[in-house]
Amino acid sequence: MLNGLEIADIMEGVHNCVVNCAGVKKGEHVLIVTDTKSEERIIQALAAMCTAQGADVTTIVMKPRDWPMQEPPEVVAQAMRYADVIFTPVYYSISHTRASIVARLEYGARYLNLPTLSMDSLKSEAARFPAPLISKIYEKVHEIWGRAKKVHITAENGTDVTGNIVSKFFTGGMPHFPMQEGEFLAFGGAMGIYGMWPGGAEGDANGVMYFDAAHMFVGKLDVPLKYVIKNGRVVEVDGGKEAEHFRNIVENVPNGDHLAEWMIGLNPKARIILDEDVTHVEAHRHAGALHTAIGNSKVLGGNVYANVHLDNFIIEPTMKFDNTVLVDKGKLLVLDDPEVQDMAKEYGVSW
Amino acid sequence: MVNDKQDGKSYELAREIFLQGLAGEPVNKDFIARHNRAIQFMIEDEPPFVVDVRDGNISLSKGSLDDPDLAVKANADVFRQVFRGLLSPGEAWMDDQWWIGGAFSDYVGTSWMMRLIKRGVSGRMSQVWQ
Numbered sequence: 001m002l003n004g005l006e007i008a009d010i011m012e013g014v015h016n017c018v019v020n021c022a023g024v025k026k027g028e029h030v031l032i033v034t035d036t037k038s039e040e041r042i043i044q045a046l047a048a049m050c051t052a053q054g055a056d057v058t059t060i061v062m063k064p065r066d067w068p069m070q071e072p073p074e075v076v077a078q079a080m081r082y083a084d085v086i087f088t089p090v091y092y093s094i095s096h097t098r099a100s101i102v103a104r105l106e107y108g109a110r111y112l113n114l115p116t117l118s119m120d121s122l123k124s125e126a127a128r129f130p131a132p133l134i135s136k137i138y139e140k141v142h143e144i145w146g147r148a149k150k151v152h153i154t155a156e157n158g159t160d161v162t163g164n165i166v167s168k169f170f171t172g173g174m175p176h177f178p179m180q181e182g183e184f185l186a187f188g189g190a191m192g193i194y195g196m197w198p199g200g201a202e203g204d205a206n207g208v209m210y211f212d213a214a215h216m217f218v219g220k221l222d223v224p225l226k227y228v229i230k231n232g233r234v235v236e237v238d239g240g241k242e243a244e245h246f247r248n249i250v251e252n253v254p255n256g257d258h259l260a261e262w263m264i265g266l267n268p269k270a271r272i273i274l275d276e277d278v279t280h281v282e283a284h285r286h287a288g289a290l291h292t293a294i295g296n297s298k299v300l301g302g303n304v305y306a307n308v309h310l311d312n313f314i315i316e317p318t319m320k321f322d323n324t325v326l327v328d329k330g331k332l333l334v335l336d337d338p339e340v341q342d343m344a345k346e347y348g349v350s351w
Numbered sequence: 352m353v354n355d356k357q358d359g360k361s362y363e364l365a366r367e368i369f370l371q372g373l374a375g376e377p378v379n380k381d382f383i384a385r386h387n388r389a390i391q392f393m394i395e396d397e398p399p400f401v402v403d404v405r406d407g408n409i410s411l412s413k414g415s416l417d418d419p420d421l422a423v424k425a426n427a428d429v430f431r432q433v434f435r436g437l438l439s440p441g442e443a444w445m446d447d448q449w450w451i452g453g454a455f456s457d458y459v460g461t462s463w464m465m466r467l468i469k470r471g472v473s474g475r476m477s478q479v480w481q
Binding site: 098101108298 | 444
Protein backbone atom coordinates (compact mmCIF):
# COMPACT_ATOMS: atom_id res chain seq x y z
CA MET A 1 0.00 0.00 0.00
CA LEU A 2 1.45 3.34 -1.01
CA ASN A 3 0.79 5.26 2.20
CA GLY A 4 3.44 7.77 1.20
CA LEU A 5 1.17 9.21 -1.46
CA GLU A 6 -1.13 10.59 1.23
CA ILE A 7 1.17 13.58 1.37
CA ALA A 8 -0.15 14.58 -2.06
CA ASP A 9 -3.60 15.02 -0.57
CA ILE A 10 -2.44 17.71 1.86
CA MET A 11 -0.40 19.77 -0.59
CA GLU A 12 -3.25 22.08 -1.59
CA GLY A 13 -3.82 22.95 2.06
CA VAL A 14 -0.09 23.33 2.60
CA HIS A 15 0.13 25.61 -0.46
CA ASN A 16 -2.68 27.73 0.95
CA CYS A 17 -0.78 28.03 4.23
CA VAL A 18 2.74 28.62 2.85
CA VAL A 19 2.05 30.64 -0.28
CA ASN A 20 -1.36 32.33 0.00
CA CYS A 21 -1.18 33.09 3.72
CA ALA A 22 2.48 33.24 4.76
CA GLY A 23 3.67 34.55 1.39
CA VAL A 24 6.99 32.71 1.68
CA LYS A 25 9.40 34.11 -0.90
CA LYS A 26 12.71 33.29 -2.51
CA GLY A 27 15.67 33.96 -0.26
CA GLU A 28 13.70 34.11 2.98
CA HIS A 29 14.76 32.24 6.09
CA VAL A 30 12.03 29.89 7.24
CA LEU A 31 12.11 28.22 10.64
CA ILE A 32 9.91 25.21 11.35
CA VAL A 33 9.65 24.53 15.08
CA THR A 34 8.18 21.13 15.80
CA ASP A 35 8.23 18.43 18.46
CA THR A 36 8.37 14.68 18.72
CA LYS A 37 4.59 14.35 19.00
CA SER A 38 3.92 15.99 15.64
CA GLU A 39 3.14 14.38 12.27
CA GLU A 40 6.35 14.00 10.31
CA ARG A 41 4.69 14.12 6.89
CA ILE A 42 3.29 17.57 7.65
CA ILE A 43 6.76 18.84 8.51
CA GLN A 44 8.11 17.35 5.29
CA ALA A 45 5.33 18.93 3.25
CA LEU A 46 5.83 22.35 4.82
CA ALA A 47 9.58 22.19 4.29
CA ALA A 48 9.14 21.03 0.70
CA MET A 49 6.65 23.77 -0.13
CA CYS A 50 8.86 26.47 1.43
CA THR A 51 11.92 25.13 -0.40
CA ALA A 52 9.98 25.14 -3.64
CA GLN A 53 9.35 28.86 -3.13
CA GLY A 54 13.11 29.38 -2.89
CA ALA A 55 13.30 29.78 0.88
CA ASP A 56 16.10 28.49 3.09
CA VAL A 57 14.43 26.13 5.57
CA THR A 58 15.68 25.18 9.03
CA THR A 59 13.78 22.71 11.19
CA ILE A 60 14.16 22.42 14.96
CA VAL A 61 12.68 19.48 16.84
CA MET A 62 12.10 20.12 20.52
CA LYS A 63 10.64 18.15 23.40
CA PRO A 64 6.87 18.65 23.48
CA ARG A 65 5.77 21.32 25.91
CA ASP A 66 4.06 20.16 29.09
CA TRP A 67 1.14 22.57 28.71
CA PRO A 68 -0.18 25.05 26.13
CA MET A 69 1.87 28.24 25.87
CA GLN A 70 4.73 27.01 27.99
CA GLU A 71 7.81 28.86 26.78
CA PRO A 72 10.01 26.95 24.29
CA PRO A 73 13.67 26.25 25.13
CA GLU A 74 15.95 29.29 24.87
CA VAL A 75 17.73 27.80 21.87
CA VAL A 76 14.42 27.79 20.01
CA ALA A 77 13.51 31.28 21.24
CA GLN A 78 16.80 32.65 19.93
CA ALA A 79 16.45 30.91 16.57
CA MET A 80 12.96 32.39 16.16
CA ARG A 81 14.46 35.87 16.21
CA TYR A 82 16.41 35.27 13.03
CA ALA A 83 13.62 33.83 10.88
CA ASP A 84 11.55 35.74 8.36
CA VAL A 85 8.75 33.20 8.71
CA ILE A 86 8.08 30.77 11.55
CA PHE A 87 5.82 27.70 11.30
CA THR A 88 5.06 25.89 14.55
CA PRO A 89 3.47 22.49 13.92
CA VAL A 90 3.60 21.35 17.55
CA TYR A 91 1.48 19.44 20.04
CA TYR A 92 0.94 22.23 22.55
CA SER A 93 0.98 25.67 20.98
CA ILE A 94 3.77 28.15 21.72
CA SER A 95 2.09 30.99 19.83
CA HIS A 96 1.28 33.19 22.83
CA THR A 97 4.68 32.88 24.48
CA ARG A 98 7.29 35.53 25.17
CA ALA A 99 9.53 33.86 22.58
CA SER A 100 6.88 34.19 19.89
CA ILE A 101 5.93 37.75 20.73
CA VAL A 102 9.52 39.01 20.80
CA ALA A 103 10.31 37.25 17.51
CA ARG A 104 7.31 38.85 15.85
CA LEU A 105 7.13 42.31 17.34
CA GLU A 106 10.80 43.04 17.86
CA TYR A 107 12.28 41.09 14.96
CA GLY A 108 9.40 41.20 12.49
CA ALA A 109 8.91 37.48 11.95
CA ARG A 110 5.68 36.30 10.36
CA TYR A 111 4.28 33.56 12.59
CA LEU A 112 1.96 30.70 11.63
CA ASN A 113 0.54 28.73 14.49
CA LEU A 114 -0.17 25.09 13.63
CA PRO A 115 -0.90 23.19 16.84
CA THR A 116 -2.02 19.56 16.79
CA LEU A 117 -2.36 19.79 13.05
CA SER A 118 -3.50 16.54 11.45
CA MET A 119 -3.26 15.10 7.96
CA ASP A 120 -7.06 14.95 7.95
CA SER A 121 -7.39 18.66 8.71
CA LEU A 122 -4.88 19.63 6.04
CA LYS A 123 -6.78 17.60 3.46
CA SER A 124 -10.06 19.27 4.36
CA GLU A 125 -12.02 21.94 2.55
CA ALA A 126 -11.38 24.19 5.53
CA ALA A 127 -7.62 24.14 4.93
CA ARG A 128 -8.15 24.84 1.24
CA PHE A 129 -10.70 27.60 1.85
CA PRO A 130 -9.89 30.76 -0.18
CA ALA A 131 -8.00 33.27 1.93
CA PRO A 132 -9.66 36.35 0.33
CA LEU A 133 -13.07 34.97 1.25
CA ILE A 134 -12.01 34.63 4.88
CA SER A 135 -10.88 38.27 4.65
CA LYS A 136 -14.32 39.30 3.43
CA ILE A 137 -16.06 37.40 6.27
CA TYR A 138 -13.64 38.98 8.73
CA GLU A 139 -14.42 42.43 7.37
CA LYS A 140 -18.16 41.87 7.84
CA VAL A 141 -17.67 40.59 11.38
CA HIS A 142 -15.44 43.55 12.19
CA GLU A 143 -18.12 45.99 11.00
CA ILE A 144 -20.34 44.73 13.82
CA TRP A 145 -17.93 43.59 16.55
CA GLY A 146 -15.30 46.24 15.96
CA ARG A 147 -17.76 49.12 16.28
CA ALA A 148 -19.72 47.86 19.26
CA LYS A 149 -19.42 48.98 22.86
CA LYS A 150 -20.90 45.96 24.61
CA VAL A 151 -21.21 42.24 24.00
CA HIS A 152 -23.73 39.82 25.49
CA ILE A 153 -23.05 36.10 25.08
CA THR A 154 -25.65 33.46 25.83
CA ALA A 155 -26.13 29.79 25.02
CA GLU A 156 -28.69 27.12 25.69
CA ASN A 157 -26.14 25.44 27.95
CA GLY A 158 -26.69 28.25 30.49
CA THR A 159 -23.97 30.66 29.40
CA ASP A 160 -24.88 34.28 30.12
CA VAL A 161 -22.04 36.79 30.24
CA THR A 162 -21.56 40.43 29.30
CA GLY A 163 -18.56 42.68 28.78
CA ASN A 164 -17.40 46.02 27.43
CA ILE A 165 -15.41 46.16 24.21
CA VAL A 166 -12.32 48.18 24.97
CA SER A 167 -9.62 46.66 22.79
CA LYS A 168 -8.79 48.10 19.39
CA PHE A 169 -6.46 45.21 18.84
CA PHE A 170 -8.56 42.70 16.96
CA THR A 171 -6.65 39.65 16.18
CA GLY A 172 -6.34 35.97 15.80
CA GLY A 173 -6.72 34.81 12.31
CA MET A 174 -6.70 37.70 10.01
CA PRO A 175 -3.53 39.42 9.09
CA HIS A 176 -3.07 40.76 5.62
CA PHE A 177 -2.90 38.19 2.84
CA PRO A 178 -0.11 37.53 2.31
CA MET A 179 1.03 38.32 5.83
CA GLN A 180 3.18 41.32 6.73
CA GLU A 181 6.11 41.48 9.11
CA GLY A 182 5.16 40.92 12.73
CA GLU A 183 1.82 39.33 11.96
CA PHE A 184 0.34 36.17 13.40
CA LEU A 185 -1.96 33.65 11.77
CA ALA A 186 -3.64 30.72 13.43
CA PHE A 187 -3.67 28.09 10.70
CA GLY A 188 -4.55 25.06 12.72
CA GLY A 189 -6.47 22.91 10.33
CA ALA A 190 -7.83 26.03 8.74
CA MET A 191 -7.61 29.74 9.02
CA GLY A 192 -10.35 32.09 10.04
CA ILE A 193 -10.90 33.41 13.53
CA TYR A 194 -11.80 36.81 14.94
CA GLY A 195 -11.78 37.94 18.50
CA MET A 196 -10.72 40.23 21.20
CA TRP A 197 -9.28 40.55 24.61
CA PRO A 198 -12.24 41.11 26.96
CA GLY A 199 -10.41 43.99 28.56
CA GLY A 200 -9.55 42.89 32.08
CA ALA A 201 -11.12 45.06 34.77
CA GLU A 202 -11.88 47.76 32.19
CA GLY A 203 -13.74 45.26 30.02
CA ASP A 204 -15.68 44.33 33.13
CA ALA A 205 -16.80 40.90 31.96
CA ASN A 206 -19.35 39.46 34.34
CA GLY A 207 -21.52 36.37 34.23
CA VAL A 208 -21.28 32.65 33.80
CA MET A 209 -19.98 30.49 30.96
CA TYR A 210 -20.46 26.76 30.38
CA PHE A 211 -18.07 25.03 27.99
CA ASP A 212 -18.74 22.05 25.75
CA ALA A 213 -15.05 21.17 25.37
CA ALA A 214 -11.94 22.05 27.34
CA HIS A 215 -8.35 22.61 26.34
CA MET A 216 -6.07 19.64 27.07
CA PHE A 217 -9.04 17.22 27.17
CA VAL A 218 -10.11 15.16 24.18
CA GLY A 219 -13.81 14.99 23.34
CA LYS A 220 -17.02 16.72 24.31
CA LEU A 221 -17.33 17.11 28.06
CA ASP A 222 -19.87 14.89 29.83
CA VAL A 223 -20.50 17.68 32.32
CA PRO A 224 -19.97 21.21 30.98
CA LEU A 225 -17.11 23.13 32.57
CA LYS A 226 -18.41 26.23 34.34
CA TYR A 227 -16.65 29.57 34.88
CA VAL A 228 -18.13 32.27 37.08
CA ILE A 229 -16.60 35.55 35.91
CA LYS A 230 -16.41 38.79 37.89
CA ASN A 231 -14.70 41.95 36.68
CA GLY A 232 -12.73 40.09 34.01
CA ARG A 233 -11.47 37.36 36.34
CA VAL A 234 -12.63 33.76 36.78
CA VAL A 235 -13.64 33.49 40.42
CA GLU A 236 -15.21 30.05 40.47
CA VAL A 237 -14.74 26.84 38.47
CA ASP A 238 -17.13 23.92 38.51
CA GLY A 239 -18.03 20.94 36.36
CA GLY A 240 -16.94 17.35 35.92
CA LYS A 241 -13.57 15.70 36.45
CA GLU A 242 -11.84 18.34 34.32
CA ALA A 243 -12.83 21.16 36.66
CA GLU A 244 -10.07 20.43 39.16
CA HIS A 245 -7.44 21.00 36.47
CA PHE A 246 -8.78 24.46 35.63
CA ARG A 247 -9.46 25.33 39.26
CA ASN A 248 -5.81 24.63 39.98
CA ILE A 249 -4.70 26.99 37.19
CA VAL A 250 -7.13 29.73 38.20
CA GLU A 251 -6.10 29.54 41.84
CA ASN A 252 -2.38 28.88 41.57
CA VAL A 253 -0.90 30.15 38.28
CA PRO A 254 -0.13 33.89 38.40
CA ASN A 255 -2.80 35.58 36.23
CA GLY A 256 -4.26 32.17 35.39
CA ASP A 257 -7.66 33.59 36.36
CA HIS A 258 -7.44 36.45 33.83
CA LEU A 259 -10.13 36.29 31.14
CA ALA A 260 -7.89 36.64 28.11
CA GLU A 261 -9.97 36.11 25.00
CA TRP A 262 -13.37 35.80 23.35
CA MET A 263 -12.96 34.57 19.82
CA ILE A 264 -15.18 33.06 17.12
CA GLY A 265 -14.48 30.94 14.08
CA LEU A 266 -15.07 32.36 10.61
CA ASN A 267 -14.58 29.36 8.37
CA PRO A 268 -17.83 27.73 7.24
CA LYS A 269 -15.98 24.63 6.12
CA ALA A 270 -14.20 24.00 9.42
CA ARG A 271 -15.66 21.02 11.22
CA ILE A 272 -16.62 20.58 14.86
CA ILE A 273 -14.10 17.86 15.68
CA LEU A 274 -13.65 17.46 19.42
CA ASP A 275 -12.52 13.87 19.82
CA GLU A 276 -9.24 13.87 17.91
CA ASP A 277 -6.99 16.44 19.56
CA VAL A 278 -6.57 18.26 22.85
CA THR A 279 -6.74 21.68 21.23
CA HIS A 280 -9.93 21.16 19.15
CA VAL A 281 -8.10 23.29 16.68
CA GLU A 282 -10.29 22.91 13.59
CA ALA A 283 -13.44 23.34 15.68
CA HIS A 284 -12.16 26.73 16.86
CA ARG A 285 -12.29 27.89 13.25
CA HIS A 286 -15.85 26.66 12.69
CA ALA A 287 -17.94 29.69 11.73
CA GLY A 288 -19.94 30.86 14.74
CA ALA A 289 -18.30 28.67 17.39
CA LEU A 290 -16.77 30.49 20.37
CA HIS A 291 -13.60 29.85 22.28
CA THR A 292 -12.67 31.63 25.48
CA ALA A 293 -9.25 31.76 27.05
CA ILE A 294 -7.84 32.30 30.49
CA GLY A 295 -4.23 33.33 31.08
CA ASN A 296 -1.96 35.32 28.81
CA SER A 297 -3.66 38.12 26.86
CA LYS A 298 -0.55 39.96 25.71
CA VAL A 299 -0.72 38.59 22.20
CA LEU A 300 -4.36 39.68 21.96
CA GLY A 301 -3.81 43.31 22.79
CA GLY A 302 -4.32 42.68 26.46
CA ASN A 303 -2.14 43.78 29.31
CA VAL A 304 -1.63 40.58 31.25
CA TYR A 305 1.13 38.04 30.85
CA ALA A 306 0.74 34.50 32.16
CA ASN A 307 2.79 31.40 31.44
CA VAL A 308 -0.38 29.66 30.31
CA HIS A 309 -3.21 30.26 27.87
CA LEU A 310 -6.08 27.75 27.80
CA ASP A 311 -8.96 27.91 25.33
CA ASN A 312 -12.32 26.39 26.14
CA PHE A 313 -15.08 25.94 23.64
CA ILE A 314 -18.81 26.61 23.16
CA ILE A 315 -20.37 25.06 20.06
CA GLU A 316 -23.52 27.16 19.64
CA PRO A 317 -23.33 30.56 21.30
CA THR A 318 -25.56 33.53 20.62
CA MET A 319 -23.59 36.77 20.55
CA LYS A 320 -25.19 40.18 20.53
CA PHE A 321 -23.12 43.32 19.98
CA ASP A 322 -24.98 46.38 21.24
CA ASN A 323 -28.28 45.76 19.45
CA THR A 324 -27.01 43.53 16.66
CA VAL A 325 -26.97 39.75 16.76
CA LEU A 326 -23.82 38.50 15.04
CA VAL A 327 -24.05 34.84 16.00
CA ASP A 328 -27.40 33.13 16.50
CA LYS A 329 -27.21 29.69 18.14
CA GLY A 330 -23.90 29.02 16.48
CA LYS A 331 -24.84 30.44 13.08
CA LEU A 332 -22.56 33.27 11.95
CA LEU A 333 -25.11 35.57 10.32
CA VAL A 334 -22.71 37.51 8.09
CA LEU A 335 -22.24 34.34 6.04
CA ASP A 336 -25.55 35.30 4.41
CA ASP A 337 -24.32 38.78 3.54
CA PRO A 338 -24.74 39.37 -0.23
CA GLU A 339 -21.11 40.48 -0.65
CA VAL A 340 -19.90 37.33 1.08
CA GLN A 341 -22.20 35.17 -1.00
CA ASP A 342 -21.13 36.83 -4.25
CA MET A 343 -17.49 36.29 -3.48
CA ALA A 344 -18.15 32.69 -2.51
CA LYS A 345 -19.73 32.15 -5.92
CA GLU A 346 -16.65 33.64 -7.61
CA TYR A 347 -14.48 31.07 -5.87
CA GLY A 348 -16.94 28.25 -6.43
CA VAL A 349 -17.52 27.73 -2.72
CA SER A 350 -20.84 27.19 -0.98
CA TRP A 351 -22.00 26.17 2.47
CA MET B 352 18.81 71.34 40.93
CA VAL B 353 17.98 70.05 37.49
CA ASN B 354 14.28 70.11 36.59
CA ASP B 355 13.67 66.89 34.63
CA LYS B 356 10.39 68.20 33.28
CA GLN B 357 12.20 71.03 31.53
CA ASP B 358 15.33 69.08 30.93
CA GLY B 359 13.77 66.62 28.43
CA LYS B 360 16.70 64.22 28.39
CA SER B 361 14.59 61.56 26.72
CA TYR B 362 13.73 63.96 23.90
CA GLU B 363 17.41 64.60 23.25
CA LEU B 364 18.17 60.89 23.33
CA ALA B 365 15.28 60.24 20.93
CA ARG B 366 16.69 62.87 18.54
CA GLU B 367 20.06 61.15 18.63
CA ILE B 368 18.60 57.72 17.96
CA PHE B 369 15.96 58.65 15.36
CA LEU B 370 17.75 61.41 13.46
CA GLN B 371 21.37 60.29 13.66
CA GLY B 372 21.27 56.55 14.27
CA LEU B 373 18.22 55.77 12.13
CA ALA B 374 17.79 58.43 9.43
CA GLY B 375 21.56 59.00 9.31
CA GLU B 376 22.19 55.51 8.00
CA PRO B 377 21.27 55.09 4.29
CA VAL B 378 20.60 51.38 4.83
CA ASN B 379 17.45 52.32 6.80
CA LYS B 380 15.91 54.45 4.06
CA ASP B 381 13.48 51.86 2.69
CA PHE B 382 12.51 50.65 6.13
CA ILE B 383 11.64 54.14 7.33
CA ALA B 384 9.53 54.75 4.24
CA ARG B 385 7.30 51.71 4.78
CA HIS B 386 4.75 53.58 6.90
CA ASN B 387 3.67 57.14 7.66
CA ARG B 388 3.05 57.30 11.38
CA ALA B 389 3.11 59.87 14.18
CA ILE B 390 4.47 58.33 17.38
CA GLN B 391 3.67 60.05 20.67
CA PHE B 392 6.16 59.54 23.51
CA MET B 393 4.97 60.27 27.04
CA ILE B 394 7.91 59.96 29.41
CA GLU B 395 7.19 60.31 33.09
CA ASP B 396 8.19 63.71 34.52
CA GLU B 397 9.38 64.98 31.13
CA PRO B 398 7.65 66.98 28.41
CA PRO B 399 5.80 64.84 25.82
CA PHE B 400 7.17 64.73 22.31
CA VAL B 401 6.20 63.41 18.90
CA VAL B 402 8.28 61.52 16.34
CA ASP B 403 6.70 62.00 12.93
CA VAL B 404 7.73 59.51 10.26
CA ARG B 405 6.41 60.63 6.92
CA ASP B 406 7.37 59.92 3.33
CA GLY B 407 10.69 58.50 4.41
CA ASN B 408 11.61 61.49 6.57
CA ILE B 409 11.71 61.80 10.35
CA SER B 410 11.08 64.89 12.44
CA LEU B 411 10.74 65.39 16.19
CA SER B 412 8.79 68.05 18.03
CA LYS B 413 7.74 68.65 21.60
CA GLY B 414 4.02 68.49 22.35
CA SER B 415 1.03 66.16 22.30
CA LEU B 416 -1.32 64.79 19.68
CA ASP B 417 -4.99 64.07 20.30
CA ASP B 418 -5.03 60.84 18.36
CA PRO B 419 -1.50 59.56 17.62
CA ASP B 420 -0.98 56.58 15.35
CA LEU B 421 1.23 55.00 17.97
CA ALA B 422 1.82 56.02 21.57
CA VAL B 423 4.43 54.98 24.12
CA LYS B 424 4.28 55.60 27.85
CA ALA B 425 7.30 54.83 29.99
CA ASN B 426 9.36 56.11 32.84
CA ALA B 427 12.61 57.83 31.97
CA ASP B 428 14.80 55.00 33.17
CA VAL B 429 13.10 52.37 31.01
CA PHE B 430 13.07 54.72 28.02
CA ARG B 431 16.79 55.35 28.34
CA GLN B 432 17.58 51.67 28.76
CA VAL B 433 15.67 50.82 25.58
CA PHE B 434 17.14 53.73 23.64
CA ARG B 435 20.65 52.82 24.74
CA GLY B 436 20.21 49.20 23.66
CA LEU B 437 20.32 47.89 27.23
CA LEU B 438 16.73 46.65 27.32
CA SER B 439 14.75 44.93 24.58
CA PRO B 440 11.61 46.88 23.58
CA GLY B 441 9.72 43.60 23.23
CA GLU B 442 10.74 42.37 26.66
CA ALA B 443 9.94 45.76 28.18
CA TRP B 444 6.47 45.58 26.64
CA MET B 445 5.94 42.02 27.83
CA ASP B 446 6.90 43.02 31.36
CA ASP B 447 4.65 46.11 31.37
CA GLN B 448 7.66 48.38 31.71
CA TRP B 449 6.32 50.47 28.90
CA TRP B 450 2.90 50.77 27.38
CA ILE B 451 2.18 50.91 23.65
CA GLY B 452 -1.14 52.08 22.25
CA GLY B 453 -2.65 54.17 19.50
CA ALA B 454 -4.85 53.48 16.52
CA PHE B 455 -2.13 51.61 14.64
CA SER B 456 -0.71 49.63 17.54
CA ASP B 457 -1.54 46.37 15.81
CA TYR B 458 1.09 43.73 15.12
CA VAL B 459 2.40 45.50 12.03
CA GLY B 460 2.55 48.96 13.58
CA THR B 461 4.02 47.83 16.88
CA SER B 462 6.59 45.63 15.20
CA TRP B 463 7.63 48.41 12.82
CA MET B 464 8.07 50.90 15.66
CA MET B 465 10.12 48.51 17.78
CA ARG B 466 12.38 47.82 14.83
CA LEU B 467 12.72 51.53 14.07
CA ILE B 468 14.08 51.99 17.57
CA LYS B 469 16.38 48.97 17.36
CA ARG B 470 17.75 50.08 13.99
CA GLY B 471 18.31 53.57 15.39
CA VAL B 472 20.13 52.24 18.42
CA SER B 473 22.23 49.93 16.29
CA GLY B 474 23.04 52.71 13.82
CA ARG B 475 24.03 55.11 16.59
CA MET B 476 26.23 52.50 18.25
CA SER B 477 28.09 51.80 15.03
CA GLN B 478 28.57 55.56 14.46
CA VAL B 479 29.97 56.06 17.95
CA TRP B 480 32.31 53.12 17.68
CA GLN B 481 33.73 54.17 14.31
